[in-house]
Amino acid sequence: MCEARIICTDLAGLKSQALGLAEAAGLAPDFRALRFRAPWRHIPTNFWFNPHWAVGAELFAAPLPPVVIGAGGAGARVAAALRGRDVKAVAIQHPRMALARFDAILAGRHDGIEGPNVIVTRTALHRVTRTRLALEKAVWAPRFAHLPRPLVAVLLGGSNGRYRFEAAEATLLAAQLADIMRQGAGLMITPSRRTAPEVMAILRAALEPLGAWIWDFIGENPYFGMLACADEVVCTADSVSMVSEAVATSAPVLLVRLPGKSARIGAFMDALVADGRVRDFAGRLELWDTAPLDDTEWAGQELRRRLGVCDGC
Numbered sequence: 001m002c003e004a005r006i007i008c009t010d011l012a013g014l015k016s017q018a019l020g021l022a023e024a025a026g027l028a029p030d031f032r033a034l035r036f037r038a039p040w041r042h043i044p045t046n047f048w049f050n051p052h053w054a055v056g057a058e059l060f061a062a063p064l065p066p067v068v069i070g071a072g073g074a075g076a077r078v079a080a081a082l083r084g085r086d087v088k089a090v091a092i093q094h095p096r097m098a099l100a101r102f103d104a105i106l107a108g109r110h111d112g113i114e115g116p117n118v119i120v121t122r123t124a125l126h127r128v129t130r131t132r133l134a135l136e137k138a139v140w141a142p143r144f145a146h147l148p149r150p151l152v153a154v155l156l157g158g159s160n161g162r163y164r165f166e167a168a169e170a171t172l173l174a175a176q177l178a179d180i181m182r183q184g185a186g187l188m189i190t191p192s193r194r195t196a197p198e199v200m201a202i203l204r205a206a207l208e209p210l211g212a213w214i215w216d217f218i219g220e221n222p223y224f225g226m227l228a229c230a231d232e233v234v235c236t237a238d239s240v241s242m243v244s245e246a247v248a249t250s251a252p253v254l255l256v257r258l259p260g261k262s263a264r265i266g267a268f269m270d271a272l273v274a275d276g277r278v279r280d281f282a283g284r285l286e287l288w289d290t291a292p293l294d295d296t297e298w299a300g301q302e303l304r305r306r307l308g309v310c311d312g313c
Helices: 012-024 051-055 072-082 130-140 167-182 197-210 223-229 240-247 263-275 296-307
Strands: 003-008 028-033 067-071 088-092 104-108 118-121 151-155 186-190 232-236 253-256 278-280
Touching: 003 012, 003 072, 012 028, 012 067, 012 072, 012 088, 012 240, 012 296, 051 072, 067 072, 072 088, 088 296, 104 296, 118 296, 130 223, 151 167, 151 223, 167 186, 167 197, 186 197, 186 223, 232 240, 240 253, 240 263, 253 263, 263 278
Parallel strands: 003 028, 003 067, 067 088, 088 104, 104 118, 151 186, 151 232, 232 253, 253 278
Antiparallel strands: none
């Protein structure tokens, strides 16, 4: 199996996209987390005249694998610098530099770029596959069997540079989810690393007395199990990756819009609403017939075809 070096910051969303692409393309992933040297960690990547200075020489040391995948702006810049006659460079997301510096670019339609080396997907790349969901369901369905049906998975993001998810938003969401539980639904909730402690405290106080199951970061991560078992998914609309993973299941997905604005993320969410795959959360259950929306497997095979990757490389 051909090896692919994955280069990105150690953020769950970016890492998941890169690993999902490598797996779908049949590549053996070798993950390398980016660590920035001073003062480059404080300097935008478009001013990195020589990425060696910013991330250190170890990422550039031979031997290099035949494929390098850079996710995000910093990862893409390093991947472009590693490109050579025997090394093909792949970028995930808009690389914010000349597209011709890559052999292939995986970009969402909300990124708004096109070109002969650009593979456009409707959602972010991810690791949610039918096989993984089936395996996770076998593990987690017995653990969630005590919860009422329909079973609702709640996926929480958090405040970032574009959206706000604080006490006021948590209080409103807690009241809406409590109403759903009083109507007979079961609730399982997972926070992310960005979810503020005050948000979780509000949700726990309102929902645990009603029987909600809330992950506390102890023990096995239930994330894939929740996706596999859910009859419906409620997801905060601050993360393209998280929503992309939710719509790869067969469950209806409801978006919790947060205060703030991002033209790119907003365009992604609005496109999925227009597709009919998701709806905006109105504080009530809405079950409708859906099918998985997932371009990752196709994108991986398309990447493999374009790079000419073979099992014997």
